[in-house]
Amino acid sequence: MHRDLSKRLGATALAAALCLGLAGTASAQAPQANTFDVIKARGQIVCGVNTGLAGFAAPDSQGVWRGLDVDLCRAVAAAMFGDASKVRFVPTTAQQRFTALQSGEVDLLARNTTWTLSRDTSLGFNFVGINFYDGQGFMVKRSLGLKSAKELDGATICVQPGTTTELNLADWFRANNLRFTPVVIERLEEVNQAFFSGRCDAFTTDVSGLAAVRSTQGPRAEEYVILPEVISKEPLGPVVRHGDSRWADLVRWVHFAMVEAEELGLTSANIDQHLNSQNPAIQRFVGAAGGLGQMLGVDNRWAYNIVKQVGNYGESYARNVTPIGIPRGQNELWTKGGQMYAPPMR
Known part of the structure; x- marks a missing residue:
């Protein structure tokens, strides 16, 4: 200057x-119990989020949590329980977030967290996808x-x-x-x-x-x-603990389902109109064929529940991120020049 x-x-x-500020958390031990089963028995997901970041995770004037990351947590609850409200949000700071996940205080960290090699290995975490490309x-x-x-x-x-x-x-x-x-x-x-x-x-x-x-x-x-x-490069995404493959699979495919729904043109407003669709991809998505939910340990209408109750990725983005002035850019679908892409759901 x-x-x-x-x-x-x-x-x-x-x-x-x-x-x-990571070294102190690296030695923390994750709970040994199977997270998927623990959550099913509890009847509620505990999701670690930001203490307050507009567009991603912040309570509104009525104290209701809103944001792109919040929607992901609700989508996981919709997939697992058929009820997007079955989630409790735990605000975490940048320094607290990893300890909260390692100790079992939260089941899932959806908190604008960057995927890096060290976090994916030495901290004992699995990043299960990228729900926002940033820098x-x-x-x-x-x-x-x-x-x-x-x-x-x-x-x-x-x-x-x-x-x-x-x-x-x-x-x-x-x-x-x-x-x-x-x-x-x-x-x-x-x-x-x-x-x-x-x-x-x-x-x-x-x-x-x-x-x-x-x-x-x-x-x-x-x-x-x-x-x-x-x-x-700041690829942000949800995080779970190592050794929880069944839980990781569900969270991963919840994110992919929201992206796939947008690509298929399925929205919270029109998905009921597609329940009898002859499109094989839509039949699998809404649970009419393929048994995808059974593979994940949830109801076959898991993806339908996500879209019906929370919306697709584009709906979530438009509702939460667009209002703070961030265009889709890299977070647009791959078919529209962005990087949002879901593997085949079959």
Whole structure:
């Protein structure tokens, strides 16, 4: 950052060190009981979600959880119990989320979590799909006049600990021979407050998160701009524990069912009209043929229940993510130039 720009920014740096925050959770032991059977006996899924991220997981004015990740949890409940309401949401911070899953506090983590090699192996997790393709970016005040993240030399940057965001931030600044001072704050609400109050020159997280946070500012949202650089790949998806193959299979195919439904043109509004369809793919989907639910240990109408009660992937996206200003892009169906793709359901 040029000296005159540093003067314009003028934010006070807080002494804080980058800390991935994963090592302490790696040794935690997962419960030995079969998760699928435990959930069936309990009659309810316990789903770990964000503490509050618009478009993905946040309580509305009546306290009802809404969002793309929330819809996935409800879809799993619809598939397993035939009732999308049979789920309890547990808010988790970036640092708490892995311990919550490892310890058995939650059955499933659907919390804008990036799929990485280390998390998929040494932490004892299985990522069962990607429900949102994302990448890390930077947000700043429009009044600073910045056009590129490469103008952030010497800036203070708000970031959450225990995230891939921290490592990406350090790697990118080092690779570009730039300096920065991290302002590390655990809870998202406090990070937001720090950034919008001017304690940080920039805020970095996934671009979806930046858009979600900006959308909470109402008329002031136009005062902030997301810079053009996307500095990482962030494939976000649901996570379960190692050793729970039956449970992992169900969660995986619930996500795929929502994608497949959109491709087949099945929506919550029209699926009943297709119950007697002669299309073999639709017959298998609605449970009229193929016995797919039996293979997963649930009712053969499992996919029908998902779409009827929650909707397809496109419906969920339009209801939750589109309103915060994020176009489909990579998250469009593969038939429309995106990366959303379901293996054959047969």
